[in-house]
Amino acid sequence: MPGRSPAALLILGSIGVVFFVVPFAGLLAEVPWSDLPQLLTEEVVVDALVLSTIASLSATLIAAVVGVPLAWVLARVDFPGRSLVRGVVLLPLVLPPVVGGAALLFSLGRRGLVGEPLYEGTGLLLPFSIWGVIVATTFVAMPFLVITVEAALRNMDQRFEAAAASLGATRWVVFRRITLPMIAPYLVAGLALTWARALGEFGATITFAGNLQGRTQTLPLTVFVALESDRSVALAISLLMVAVSLSVLVALRDRWWQPR
Amino acid sequence: MAAALSGLDASIVLRRSDDFVVDIRISIPSGTTVALLGPNGAGKSTVVQALAGIQPLDDGTITLNGLALDDASNGVFVPPEKRNIGVVFQDYLLFPHLSVSANIEFGWRSRGLSAAEARKQCKDWIGRLELAGLEDRRPAELSGGEQQRVALARALAFQPDLLLLDEPLSALDVTTRNSLRTTLAGHLVAFPGPRLLITHDPAEAFHLADEIYVIENGSITQIGTADDIRLRPKTRYASDLAGSNLLHGVAGNGRVRVGAHTLVIADLALTGDVLVNLRPASVSVHRSPPEGSPRNTWQTRVDRIELMGERARLLTGEPLALTVEITRAAVEALTLHTGEEVWLSVKATEIHAEPIPTGVA
Numbered sequence: 001m002p003g004r005s006p007a008a009l010l011i012l013g014s015i016g017v018v019f020f021v022v023p024f025a026g027l028l029a030e031v032p033w034s035d036l037p038q039l040l041t042e043e044v045v046v047d048a049l050v051l052s053t054i055a056s057l058s059a060t061l062i063a064a065v066v067g068v069p070l071a072w073v074l075a076r077v078d079f080p081g082r083s084l085v086r087g088v089v090l091l092p093l094v095l096p097p098v099v100g101g102a103a104l105l106f107s108l109g110r111r112g113l114v115g116e117p118l119y120e121g122t123g124l125l126l127p128f129s130i131w132g133v134i135v136a137t138t139f140v141a142m143p144f145l146v147i148t149v150e151a152a153l154r155n156m157d158q159r160f161e162a163a164a165a166s167l168g169a170t171r172w173v174v175f176r177r178i179t180l181p182m183i184a185p186y187l188v189a190g191l192a193l194t195w196a197r198a199l200g201e202f203g204a205t206i207t208f209a210g211n212l213q214g215r216t217q218t219l220p221l222t223v224f225v226a227l228e229s230d231r232s233v234a235l236a237i238s239l240l241m242v243a244v245s246l247s248v249l250v251a252l253r254d255r256w257w258q259p260r
Numbered sequence: 261m262a263a264a265l266s267g268l269d270a271s272i273v274l275r276r277s278d279d280f281v282v283d284i285r286i287s288i289p290s291g292t293t294v295a296l297l298g299p300n301g302a303g304k305s306t307v308v309q310a311l312a313g314i315q316p317l318d319d320g321t322i323t324l325n326g327l328a329l330d331d332a333s334n335g336v337f338v339p340p341e342k343r344n345i346g347v348v349f350q351d352y353l354l355f356p357h358l359s360v361s362a363n364i365e366f367g368w369r370s371r372g373l374s375a376a377e378a379r380k381q382c383k384d385w386i387g388r389l390e391l392a393g394l395e396d397r398r399p400a401e402l403s404g405g406e407q408q409r410v411a412l413a414r415a416l417a418f419q420p421d422l423l424l425l426d427e428p429l430s431a432l433d434v435t436t437r438n439s440l441r442t443t444l445a446g447h448l449v450a451f452p453g454p455r456l457l458i459t460h461d462p463a464e465a466f467h468l469a470d471e472i473y474v475i476e477n478g479s480i481t482q483i484g485t486a487d488d489i490r491l492r493p494k495t496r497y498a499s500d501l502a503g504s505n506l507l508h509g510v511a512g513n514g515r516v517r518v519g520a521h522t523l524v525i526a527d528l529a530l531t532g533d534v535l536v537n538l539r540p541a542s543v544s545v546h547r548s549p550p551e552g553s554p555r556n557t558w559q560t561r562v563d564r565i566e567l568m569g570e571r572a573r574l575l576t577g578e579p580l581a582l583t584v585e586i587t588r589a590a591v592e593a594l595t596l597h598t599g600e601e602v603w604l605s606v607k608a609t610e611i612h613a614e615p616i617p618t619g620v621a
């Protein structure tokens with residue numbers, strides 16, 4: 001090592017490490033390892049697992065279909081009020097999820113601005129249904145995709161797109177064959193982030209969609225409820241989610257951190 | 261306009277900012293290579309963008325083989341993908357995620373050809389540009405010279421109507437550049453349409469082009485062959501390119517006043533603002549005040565000595581900054597060193613002065 005590291009930095013840094021390690025160690029120490037198979041197949045857990053899987057994947061899919069074009073517009077189209085639009089789109093990143101959920105309730109709920117005519121016209125009620133869960137998680141998670149893809153689109157060398165156009169490619173072909181492949185690594189990272197965030201969504205979901213087992217009770221909600229009733233179920237699900245999160249990190253390791 | 265039916269005819273006006281306007285006219289018959297030669301920031305890349313359709317004209321027209329591609333006054337604008345112009349971009353811009361063959365086939369694939377059909381069309385180009393064996397490589401796995409050939413193949417493969425080369429050799433190191441210049445000349449000649457070479461390198465322009473357009477500060481300042489530019493440069497920039505001295509002065513009574521110095525010229529009738537062209541080799545260097553006929557004699561200091569093989573180039577200082585070319589043997593015989601005082605002399609008949617042409621700054 002070239003030179004000595006200042007002791008103060010080493011000490012404070014170590015405190016930081018301990019701060020991150022202790023919670024996981026505590027969790028792992030408490031996990032009832034032998035009961036795991038039985039705990040993870042309990043009805044309440046399986047219901048939540050299925051619901052969370054469907055909701056998080058749907059949110060990711062919607063984010064891809066809507067969020068990528070949105071990112072493209074924000075990155076490439078110069079229109080008045082663009083900063084404002086970007087601000088609104090990225091607001092859920094910093095907004096407390098509960099507030100997001102409340103906003104959804106007031107707008108898309110039964111008495112909401114859009115929710116009321118929607119219900120009266122089609123009978124579709126978003127709260128207390130899986131649709132509500134998907135809407136809430138998409139609302140909270142999609143900004144991760146938009147911000148990642150927009151940055152990638154801004155940073156990519158647009159002269160490649162001009163080169164493709166000079167070779168006869170229409171704008172759509174340029175997007176499909178040049179732009180998308182060139183930002184692919186960032187798109188994948190954005191999708192993974194979005195999915196991880198969607199899977200862990202709690203506040204907006206419980207506020208907007210409620211907490212009904214088998215209908216709107218996702219994994220994080222189940223953990224929260226189980227902490228009051230059956231702590232071993234909460235531990236089992238927590239372990240599962242730690243494992244999933246860890247897998248996402250490992251899958252993205254080339255993007256975020258370089259193992260040495 | 262029969263001549264315009266085959267070739268490029270462009271009058272390009274683009275306002276880049278309040279005080280920078282590119283305003284040029286270029287005419288290139290088919291089978292001819294024109295070089296647009298100019299310093300950085302002269303507006304060369306703006307011309308590429310206008311021709312390729314990346315930037316619509318503010319004013320003017322672009323006509324290729326009799327067809328209007330851009331006509332600002334009539335609202336005609338053919339988008340880049342419909343122009344059929346082969347461009348070798350600066351830095352080549354090979355698609356990094358596509359193989360060599362996919363890059364070359366891109367032009368045909370964009371035109372709706374199937375993968376197999378496009379491959380057949382492009383096979384010939386792989387061979388012609390000596391890329392056989394590299395088909396499945398990614399651009400990052402190629403040498404600079406190979407990348408240049410892929411870029412050339414990609415631009416030529418779909419049979420464009422105009423070949424546009426934007427600094428095609430500047431991404432290469434000097435040795436590769438020199439050897440590839442000759443190869444490139446061969447490929448240019450084989451292309452039947454008009455060819456436009458954008459460059460800041462006079463060697464490239466002199467070597468590859470039939471005709472050179474010198475562009476400075478958004479305007480064409482001289483059009484001519486390599487010899488025209490070399491022997492009769494019209495601007496300071498062109499003269500620097502050719503290594504000659506081009507000075508602004510005021511003439512009258514057989515004299516030209518250049519800054520603080522006065523030169524005696526042979527032309528007694530010349531008056532007003534003039535451009536003085538003083539060939540570097542026409543200046544003699546002496547250790548002591550020279551005797552004999554030269555009427556232009558002055559003392560100065562050698563600011564720099566550049567040895568170029570058998571020749572040497574001296575840069576001299578006050579009262580007249582000049583480039584002087586003598587033999588290396590002369591430098592040794594005179595035992596010249598930087599910073600030393602010398603005497604210079606020029607015959608009046610060796611000083612060419614002409615009235616400043618309008619439109620040339």
